[in-house]
Amino acid sequence: MKEIVIISLLGIAVLALDVLKMRKLVLPVIMLGLLGLIGVSIADWGLNETPFAQYGGMLTFDNTALSFTIVFASIALLWFILAGDNYTAGTSQRTDIFALVLFSLCGAVVLSAYTNLVMLFLGVEILSIPVYVLAASQRKNVLSNEAGFKYFFLGSLASAVLLFGISLCYGAVGSFELKAIQEHLSGGFYSPLILTGSALMLIGFAFKISVAPFHLWAPDVYQGAPTPVTAYMSTIVKGAAFAGMFKLFGSALQPLPEAYSTAIVFMIAITLIASNITAVVQTDTKRMLAFSSISHAGFMLGFVLTASTTSPKYLIYYTLTYSIASLISFFVIQHVAAIQNEDASTDAFKGLIKRSPVMAVSMTVALLSMAGIPPLSGFLGKYYVITNVIEHEHMALVIIMVITSAIGAFYYLRVISAIFTPIENAGRIMVSDSTRRTLAVLSVLLVVVFFAASLLELL
Amino acid sequence: MLTLILLAIPLFAAVLSMAAGAKNARNLALGAGILELIITLGAFFLNGKEGSETWLTFNREWIGPLGISYAFSLDGISLVMALLVALLLPIIIYASFNRTFKSPHYFYGLMLLMAASMMGAFTTTDGLLFYVFYEFALIPIYFMILYWSEHPNKAKITLKFFIYTLFGSLFMLVSLLYLYNISGSFNMQALYEAGRSLSGSEQGWVFAGFFIAFAVKIPVFPFHSWQPATYDSAPTAGTMLLAGIMLKMASYGMVRLVVPALPEGVAEYGTWALALSAISVLYASGMAIAQQRYKLLIAWSSIAHLGVLSAGILSGNAQGIQGGIMEMLSHGILSVALFFVYDIIESRMNHDDMSKMGGIREVNPLFAFLFFIIVMGSVALPLTSGFVGEFLLLLGFYQVSPWLTAVAGLTVVLGAVYMLRAFQSMMLGPANSATQSFAPLNSHEKTVLTILVILIIALGVYPDPILSVANPSVESLLQGLNR
Amino acid sequence: MELYHNITINHYLVLAAVLFGMGALGILFRRNAIIMFMCIELMLNAVNISLVAFSKMWNHTDAQVFVFFIMVVAAAEVAVGLAILMMLYRNTHSTDTSVLNKLKF
């Protein structure tokens, strides 16, 4: 509860600062606020051991929810540090965008803590609506408009489908409570209402996390949206959607008939194949990373597939490590493209090692982590997925995961090759110290988090 | 404890090198390499002594509930492999003094990183950790080639190399995880038990996963096509690391994981693997005969020798595995030597086209003499290191498949065909205008070649220290296998 | 009254489903952004109908409260959507969604 209040107040405070013309204070206030949020979350640790539900029992901040909150808050913190460079300090556009991100973050927190389908819907909407605006936030840029519009339309459609699913579930169970749904299902009787309802919810989430065949919007939106927003979408929005989905399918909609897991297996398979193979032919790195993001969603869906036996901490780990890598790569793209007429093609990365060693190295680390090469934490993420999938004996899916991982490495490495290909008369790319330091810290983190994976067991 | 030190030295040196800058980077690296060697030798002397356990093993939980731990142990086999790394690392570093590199601190830093990862792979007793080190070694070598190669096509070649080997090793990951799913722990002993508890056909599948991974990396026909181009494009130090040490991780993996864990899988489905290994020998020898360029010739000859290696190990008996261990060490030394010869020739002639050379012996008899011993080691003449390994491999292989051994044994003949041809066409005959001015060896070339040649002969004449260290471990590895 | 008693929950559900499907088809086949907005509203309202019906069926008010939530959210969504549409119109002078194909492949 405190978490929701803090983050909402923080959003309002940012708007207020804008009105009060104290825009210089925006970033520090956000930092303090988010640190406060993290602190409060840590202080609340272990509350689920004493039954303490909030908000009429519709939100429960158990350890999983808290750890998701901490992860989202930390990623948001990093996002603000990195994005701080991209918006001219002191403009109201900057505060608007920051406020929107904060509101959206509130939705993410709700999605990780909900215990009631109503809150699920509200969380999804709070998460999404600001992002529609953010995607379209470059007012003069048609591409940004297009991205925002596509995202908005398809997003609304998906919300409607999700909502209809919720409604049907309610019809079958007579309650929005997750616990009630689970009790209903544990009877072993599947009414058509709940079957249809859960299928519709599955589709609604499949859209949000962008897995095939509901992923077609993602590359366009990721490419068209302003790069910082893309970074935000691929990290927190996606992570929150997974948090919500994992909770729904892991603790409420259990057990479902075999057909559901078959459907999910199928979705993962075509997601991995389509995204990785299409990514191979992309020349625009931003779009390529969008496909990579889809492919990671396919992997993360593996956790949902095995949600009945998997602890959410592995999903948290995957989210965290993917988010770090994603933040690094999108912001590096942002800086590289910014000085060459928004050219984000692979060729634009040539000679980056000389032009900005820090960005080059951190980009390399991030890409290798996404490719799942040890000892970068991206590997452990994939490892957790594959172990779980093997435990559920979907061997064919494992083989597809493995082959597409190798294909994945191909397009990541192509960018790395470009980074280390020398070019003549390359000017240095200047970025602020804070960005440089953050990128460096993040890439070190990608290694540290690998070796310190045992910390995960604290959750 | 020593295992950690062995891991830490190159790691720290790598970081130090990258941080300290270009000046003295190579001396730092050499120092680290020599220190590594000294400590490994120390471990050798400790081996088998009372109470050496605490020194030679290390075990801490990593991801406890998942049964993953930071577990290292220097048993006989690992000791020899550690020696391979620690012995060749300073030699390779010293050999690279011949050339100057841009940003040497990064070059040597990557080299040391690679040494650390290989050391890790050879000493760990945790399956997942093995995989991690196995994969990680790719990264430094990838950058070493990408950034320091002068080959026009390097981007494509490195990409192919990386993807191909990654592709292979992901199958190993699947197999590992399959075993892990049964054992619940990545401890090697647990993995062995898990593997042996599987039915024959299941073992076959798991074996297939491992084999693809290792066959790509060793490499075995038909998964080898990344190798010659990669060797060709890499800077010589990189090629030495690759051929000398890195690819041994795959054959070591066969020894450590495949043979003890999947006896039935190897017995029932290994025939294919053995056949491929034997074909590898013939195929690569044929390719070696067709080569005009020396570097490519030794690249192919390497595949031919490693075909025997893989066959011998997969035969899964003490002779094959002991031979494998010996051959890994010996092939490492010989590869480094052969590629160093390439480096010497290339630095003087600016090409390695064998048909355009000749008569170097007349101009530089010392070089020819040393090269000749290396060639003899490569054709596995007795009293060189190559013989002990190759004979044991064939001996082991024969007990499983006599006919395939006869095929693989052709390496004895074909190896002589192409190696002697290379030696004669470059070194013998009358000197021509290009070779007339072949400069004498400088002191450090002399040192490196002499050390290598001494090693080749010493290990051939008296391989007992290696074999008797490894033997108890090999026997305990094979305990409970009725083969 | 007879008529009333014969109307079961299924009738409401069918109505909701039909409305929902109409909305979906409308979105699918219409090109005009304004009409597409309305179709989305239609879909949301179909859900509202079903929720209210279920609420009656289970004798709970939960769902009816939820309907209010949905209305609010829908309003917010439309506000955002129209804003984006306005911006788009300024840049392209069209409300036809088929011009939106700069981002592809």
Add this chain to the structure above:
Amino acid sequence: MEKLVTLIPLFPLAGFLFITFLGKGLSKNFIGGIGSGAIFLSFVVSILVFTTQMHGAHPTVVKAFDWITAGTFDIDISFLVDPLSAIYLLFITGVGFLIHLYSIGYMHDDEGFNRFIAYLNLFVFFMLILILGDSYLTMFVGWEGVGLCSFMLIGFWYKDMKNNDAAKKAFIVNRIGDLGLILGMCLLFAYTGTLRYDELFISERAIGGLPTEVATAIGILLFIGAMGKSAQIPLHTWLPDAMAGPTPVSALIHAATMVTAGIYMVARSSNLYAMTESAGDLIMWAGILTSLLGATIALTQNDIKKVLAYSTVSQLGLMFVALGMGAYSTAVFHVITHAFFKALLFLGSGSVIHGMGGEQDIRRMGGLKKHMRTTHLTFLIGTIAIAGIFPFAGFFSKDQIIAVAFEENKLMFLLSLVVSACTAFYMFRLYFLTFHGKFRGTHEQEHHLHESPAVMTLPLVVLAVLSVVGGFIGLPHAVGESMHMHWHWLDHYLDGTVVMPALHMDLNTELMLMGLATIIAVGGIYLAWLKYSKRGELALEDKDITSATHKLMLNKYWFDELYNAIIRKPVDAISKALGSFIEPKIVDGLVEGTGAATDAAGGKLRLLQSGSLFFYILAFVVGLIALLLYI
């Protein structure tokens, strides 16, 4: 006393190391002294060792150090002293010493003198390892080592690519044999679990349980090794080419010692071969064919060393005939006598070549007996010895082979008589053409003609003496009795070490066979005298030869051409095809193709991202309906 045996190979090794690493700048005589001295020391120790064996000491294994351990496989570097190795030691170090001595003179003007002596030392070292090794594997060390030295010495004058090619050929052909030997060892180990002679044949008789087929297979595989080393059909082609090396090399390696390693190995394995008829038959047939082939080719060759080389091939064949018939000690007997007279002949020919200033073609020689008295006389002794005239060494050993053949296999008996006739003929052809008649070379050569220095003739004399008396170690019963001497001494000496055939021949038959052999030899000599000394028939140019058989023999039955066509060319063609087609197009093509296919698939799949909102919604709805229908 046996402990001293370790010293025997150590002396030559020390000599080699000293000359290689410290020999720079020392005088040639000093180097020569070191080289020969090392062998002489070995010779002295060998005599000591031999004496103990002769007086019936037990076979002893002297361990030097641990070598290879792998599970149950355990091989040391150890030396086995028994009658067989002791007698081999004796003649190897003895003949070796003489040839070293000779080399000092022969190679004196060569710039690679040090290298030459060093290589010879190394060769003797390996040869001694071969003989002394207590297991097949240790023997194999020497086996390959002598091959290496042979390679280095054939290609000694490395600036001429022809020599290098001959060296390479020798090495590679030997390697083919070695592969057989390796496989034989593998098979032996697979069945018996050991490769040590002691465990195999004596203390544990590990070969006892071998099934006959396996014993046959092992026998054949080991014999393939022997084929390579001892130049038996079909692996004989390297030996004549090996004459490219300096003549002392031909004498030491390619006549007296290394090429008889195959015989040693088979004799060493006599217990094994005794278990199998068929392997023995194979050896016998290979031997007699080789012998006939060598003898007939030798009839037509004009290069003095080639004649001797083919003669060696032929004599080696005879030894294998003896082995094949189970007369192991007889083969060893012939090895020893052959070592004496063939070394003598080669050294003599070297002396001739030395005198002729490098000329080797006997058509350019003639009448040399005036100029080179010692050489002439010793060469004549050697020729008589090899032709088999009583009481020279060759007579006894060859006669023993013929006698065995007479007992065992009449066809073999006839064929060996043919060989014997040919031998007498071509050797005397060589002798007459070289030493009799008029000088047919150039003026300069005639002017240059001189007798070789004492350091070269001394070994000739010693060897000549040995060629005369060497046969007494195996006097036939008939002769021995009449001369009141120890008959069949060698057989008695080797009894228990190698398997002995049970021969029961009465004295009359023995005498009859001796007479027959002598008549045939004398007939051959007479024909040679008639043709080359009396009538002087000699085709001076190859093109003058018209007879088809003559051409066939002159061209060595076209073996080289045949191998070129069926082995070398196909191998080259296959590797060319691999390199230019199969690797890039198929093996790598598949890999590259996978990449290209992925790329193409990506090109198609990206079209799904059409950018059109309609299509996206359509996909959404279709997906929705599909899922609902499925569930």
